[in-house]
Amino acid sequence: MTKRVLVVASAGGHWQQLMMIREAFDHHDVLYMTTKDGVAQQSGASPFVIVPDCNRNQPFAVAHSFFSITKVILRYKPQVIITTGAMPGFLALISGYLIRSKTVWIDSFANPEVMTMSGKYSKKIATLCLVQWEDLAKREGVEYAGRVI
Amino acid sequence: MILVTVGTQLPFSRLIAAMDHITDSLEEKVIAQIGSQSEKPLHMETVAELTPVEFEKYMSNARVIVSHVGGGTILTAQRLKKPLIVFPRQAKLLEHRNDHQLDTARNLDSLKGIYVAWTEVQLEELVQRNDLIPAGSHNSKERVQLVNRLKLFIDE
Numbered sequence: 130m131t132k133r134v135l136v137v138a139s140a141g142g143h144w145q146q147l148m149m150i151r152e153a154f155d156h157h158d159v160l161y162m163t164t165k166d167g168v169a170q171q172s173g174a175s176p177f178v179i180v181p182d183c184n185r186n187q188p189f190a191v192a193h194s195f196f197s198i199t200k201v202i203l204r205y206k207p208q209v210i211i212t213t214g215a216m217p218g219f220l221a222l223i224s225g226y227l228i229r230s231k232t233v234w235i236d237s238f239a240n241p242e243v244m245t246m247s248g249k250y251s252k253k254i255a256t257l258c259l260v261q262w263e264d265l266a267k268r269e270g271v272e273y274a275g276r277v278i
Numbered sequence: 279m280i281l282v283t284v285g286t287q288l289p290f291s292r293l294i295a296a297m298d299h300i301t302d303s304l305e306e307k308v309i310a311q312i313g314s315q316s317e318k319p320l321h322m323e324t325v326a327e328l329t330p331v332e333f334e335k336y337m338s339n340a341r342v343i344v345s346h347v348g349g350g351t352i353l354t355a356q357r358l359k360k361p362l363i364v365f366p367r368q369a370k371l372l373e374h375r376n377d378h379q380l381d382t383a384r385n386l387d388s389l390k391g392i393y394v395a396w397t398e399v400q401l402e403e404l405v406q407r408n409d410l411i412p413a414g415s416h417n418s419k420e421r422v423q424l425v426n427r428l429k430l431f432i433d434e
Contacts, residue, residue: 130433140330141286142349142350142351142352144350145349145350146353148353149421150424150425150428152429153428153429153432154428154429154432157432167329168330171330171331209432231431233428235424237349238349239347239348239349239352239378239379240378240382241378241381241384241385242377242378242381243376243381256431259424259427262385274423274424274428275420275425275426275427276418276420276424277353277420277421277424278353278386278389
């Protein structure tokens with residue numbers, strides 16, 4: 130059955146990790162969300178929306194970004210949200226939690242020893258939280274289910 | 279041509295200075311994307327911030343790519359099948375807020391076509407080698423496993 134799936138990744142490495150797992154969702158009704166114009170077009174990812182980027186050191190940017198992301202989520206009503214980070218992806222999980230979407234956080238492979246801050250928080254709110262290294266999964270009490278490289 | 283990149287977020291003057299020094303004794307052209315660093319290198323050509331499309335064009339034309347341990351650069355090198363030399367940022371030198379680049383580098387050391395330079399001397403040796411192999415396959419069993427897990431999650 131086709132589902133409405135929102136996939137979220139900041140421009141750069143997070144986006145590239147998302148592109149590595151496209152086959153998991155591209156037969157569904159997908160909406161891509163990223164933070165920089167040109168990124169989705171280059172990957173042939175459509176339809177897409179662009180939301181403002183932010184990080185945890187910029188509270189006003191976080192609020193602005195959260196507002197934009199929530200607006201999209203309330204309109205699209207995704208049944209599933211998948212994100213590879215970073216902060217905007219985490220914000221999407223919060224909005225998804227509020228409207229009871231199923232959510233999955235995939236922590237970046239570029240953090241093999243310690244989970245990212247957003248990843249740690251997502252353990253509490255995401256339906257599924259994955260890390261890409263086996264030893265890290267054991268230490269953090271989350272699931273390991275493969276890696277993009 | 280050798281392409282040097284430090285990503286767009288933070289400067290990485292130690293890598294730029296090391297590559298600039300190495301370039302002085304090379305006959306090969308070196309192009310560097312130096313990020314937010316203001317001081318220009320002497321021997322390398324530099325490029326301003328590039329769009330993803332432009333950046334990929336430079337990467338495709340390179341013989342070898344020299345980079346910080348950026349996730350995006352690693353995946354792109356694998357996709358374009360280019361040899362990649364990575365030089366990790368270190369928190370104690372204020373090059374990043376933590377040592378995840380050192381951690382990642384340790385875990386990548388066994389991957390095909392990805393070479394870790396832990397020191398400036400190793401960096402120079404690697405850059406001068408002409409037998410570097412292209413970064414490896416994009417279709418690891420780990421990637422397939424992750425895709426299948428996500429399919430299951432979406433459908434359940």
